[in-house]
Amino acid sequence: MNGQTSAWYAFSALLRRDLVLGLRYLADLTNPLLLFLIVITLFPLSLGPDKEVLRSFAPAIIWVAAVLASSLSLDAVFRSDYEDGCLEQILLSPYPAVLLAGAKILAHWLLSGAPLILFALLAGVFLYLPEAAIMPLVLTLLLGTPVLSLVGAVAGALTVGLRGSALLQSLIILPLYMPLLIFATAAVNHALAGHSIAGELYFLGAMLALALTLAPFAVASSLRIRLG
Amino acid sequence: MSGLSAFLNMGGYARFVWPAYGLSLLVLMANVVIPMWRERALRRRLRRRYEREQV
Amino acid sequence: MFESLTKYASPQIAYGLAGRLIPWFGWTAALLFIAGLYGGLVYAPPDYQQGDGFRIIYVHVPAAWLSLFTYMVMASAGAAGLIWKTKVSDAVARNCAPLGAAFTFLALCTGSLWGKPMWGTYWVWDARLTSELILLFLYLGYMALQSAIEERRTAARAGAVLALVGVVNIPIIHYSVIWWNTLHQGPTITLTGAPTMATSMLIPLLIMTLAYMCYFAAVLLVRVRGEILQQERNSHWVRQLILEGGN
Numbered sequence: 001m002n003g004q005t006s007a008w009y010a011f012s013a014l015l016r017r018d019l020v021l022g023l024r025y026l027a028d029l030t031n032p033l034l035l036f037l038i039v040i041t042l043f044p045l046s047l048g049p050d051k052e053v054l055r056s057f058a059p060a061i062i063w064v065a066a067v068l069a070s071s072l073s074l075d076a077v078f079r080s081d082y083e084d085g086c087l088e089q090i091l092l093s094p095y096p097a098v099l100l101a102g103a104k105i106l107a108h109w110l111l112s113g114a115p116l117i118l119f120a121l122l123a124g125v126f127l128y129l130p131e132a133a134i135m136p137l138v139l140t141l142l143l144g145t146p147v148l149s150l151v152g153a154v155a156g157a158l159t160v161g162l163r164g165s166a167l168l169q170s171l172i173i174l175p176l177y178m179p180l181l182i183f184a185t186a187a188v189n190h191a192l193a194g195h196s197i198a199g200e201l202y203f204l205g206a207m208l209a210l211a212l213t214l215a216p217f218a219v220a221s222s223l224r225i226r227l228g
Numbered sequence: 229m230s231g232l233s234a235f236l237n238m239g240g241y242a243r244f245v246w247p248a249y250g251l252s253l254l255v256l257m258a259n260v261v262i263p264m265w266r267e268r269a270l271r272r273r274l275r276r277r278y279e280r281e282q283v
Numbered sequence: 284m285f286e287s288l289t290k291y292a293s294p295q296i297a298y299g300l301a302g303r304l305i306p307w308f309g310w311t312a313a314l315l316f317i318a319g320l321y322g323g324l325v326y327a328p329p330d331y332q333q334g335d336g337f338r339i340i341y342v343h344v345p346a347a348w349l350s351l352f353t354y355m356v357m358a359s360a361g362a363a364g365l366i367w368k369t370k371v372s373d374a375v376a377r378n379c380a381p382l383g384a385a386f387t388f389l390a391l392c393t394g395s396l397w398g399k400p401m402w403g404t405y406w407v408w409d410a411r412l413t414s415e416l417i418l419l420f421l422y423l424g425y426m427a428l429q430s431a432i433e434e435r436r437t438a439a440r441a442g443a444v445l446a447l448v449g450v451v452n453i454p455i456i457h458y459s460v461i462w463w464n465t466l467h468q469g470p471t472i473t474l475t476g477a478p479t480m481a482t483s484m485l486i487p488l489l490i491m492t493l494a495y496m497c498y499f500a501a502v503l504l505v506r507v508r509g510e511i512l513q514q515e516r517n518s519h520w521v522r523q524l525i526l527e528g529g530n
Contacts (some may be wrong), residue, residue, distance in 0.1 A: 235324070235325070238334075238335040238336070238338065239329055239334040239335030239336065240334065240335075240336075241334060241335050241336035241338075241400055244336060244339065244396045244397065244399060244400050245335065245336065245338055245339055245396075247396055248339045248342055248343070248392070248393040248396040248397070249339075249342055251389065251392055251393070252342040252346065252389055252393065255385050255388065255389055256389075256498065259381075259382060259385055259502050260501075260502055260505075263502065263505045263506045263509055264505060266509055267505070267508065267509040267512065270509060270512055270513060271512070271525055274512070274516055274521070274525045275525050275526065278522050278525055278526055279526070282526075
């Protein structure tokens with residue numbers, strides 16, 4: 001096997017392992033989604049059941065809930081591997097840490113971000129999301145949830161194993177999520193107002209491209225720093 | 229005297245301008261005083277420790 | 284030339300150099316403050332629209348500018364620590380954070396006090412204020428990370444990665460907030476109105492900004508010296524220094 005093949009093999013092996021483990025410990029998968037729905041529910045309770053009110057805030061509420069649920073689910077990316085020593089083994093392996101970090105992030109997104117898109121549609125029903133907003137919402141989530149996983153993984157790597165890491169991670173990550181939130185919700189709201197949202201989608205795409213290229217390196221660096 | 233009281237009045241905006249300047253002064257001075265204080269306390273502690281070790 | 288620069292990476296030499304620089308920066312800052320305060324409070328004429336209320340600009344803008352400048356210093360020092368593994372740059376980065384947070388806090392408070400007479404509320408989601416608020420969160424997150432990691436060197440390196448991630452994000456955040464603000468509020472008077480400022484108003488602003496910068500340098504060096512003493516407390520030179528009561 002030449003070097004190229006074995007790096008790819010390592011990537012897909014780690015990806016497969018994380019997916020299998022994620023599906024085995026289903027709670028890790030369902031808890032963030034449950035949190036998402038609960039947060040969604042808080043809004044009708046506090047804003048009142050009026051259809052017009054909820055409908056006007058629906059894109060924002062859905063995205064805020066997605067951001068919160070994501071920031072809390074990130075703890076799981078590295079925590080269990082850190083605790084049983086697997087994380088160190090992964091770093092010690094001859095394969096590039098960047099690639100392996102990428103595998104873990106992809107697994108996280110497949111297990112949390114992708115299902116979130118489906119749950120967001122359910123949330124849309126709860127919040128009377130207009131039909132015209134569905135496609136724009138799905139597009140922003142498709143572009144945005146990978147960014148949540150990518151940037152979130154950096155915070156997860158920096159705080160892995162620390163006391164209060166879940167909270168610390170959220171504190172660090174939420175300011176960094178703000179531009180994403182601004183553009184995603186603006187896109188959906190503009191679509192509802194009948195404008196073209198190409199600009200917003202390009203910006204989200206640019207953020208995704210930036211995160212894809214930089215985050216795995218930052219994650220690998222952070223892991224090496226934290227695990228010595 | 230009307231010069232001074234006119235100055236302090238800041239054209240009617242006194243209750244915004246002076247707190248802004250006052251708070252700035254407070255925070256800036258605190259950042260001077262507190263580190264110097266801490267260094268002095270550190271030096272005292274270290275001195276005591278070294279003198280003990282010399283014995 | 285590089286070799287002569289790297290000797291400043293030694294904590295002992297950095298300690299001495301900082302000690303010599305502090306009085307220079309300190310006194311310069313004091314003089315500049317006096318000149319700037321006179322210029323801002325007395326010399327500059329009242330604004331056409333905002334009367335004497337605009338004078339808050341002379342403590343608001345420098346604070347905001349320094350809050351960004353400090354972040355750049357923090358990120359640069361962090362990068363230097365990652366690349367060259369120097370302890371002094373770690374100390375600089377770590378001590379920038381509370382100063383940066385202080386400047387950001389001042390920018391927000393003075394901005395709020397400026398906003399009340401101008402726009403009627405103590406808070407307004409103006410682009411600059413919102414960016415400053417997010418910047419404050421970034422500083423506090425950095426400080427929280429530093430205090431959560433016990434080992435100094437690891438904390439410094441982790442902080443450096445976070446600061447660098449932040450540096451990439453600051454322009455993005457800034458652009459996003461401006462875009463968001465113009466979207467939702469339409470054209471409003473910006474808090475600076477800088478291009479339309481008369482020279483007599485602008486000069487005290489420049490002086491005050493310089494004053495704040497010299498102040499920042501002086502105060503940062505004081506903190507860094509304290510940190511060096513603490514970190515090097517087991518070394519011979521610190522022992523000598525303290526016992527001789529030297530500076």
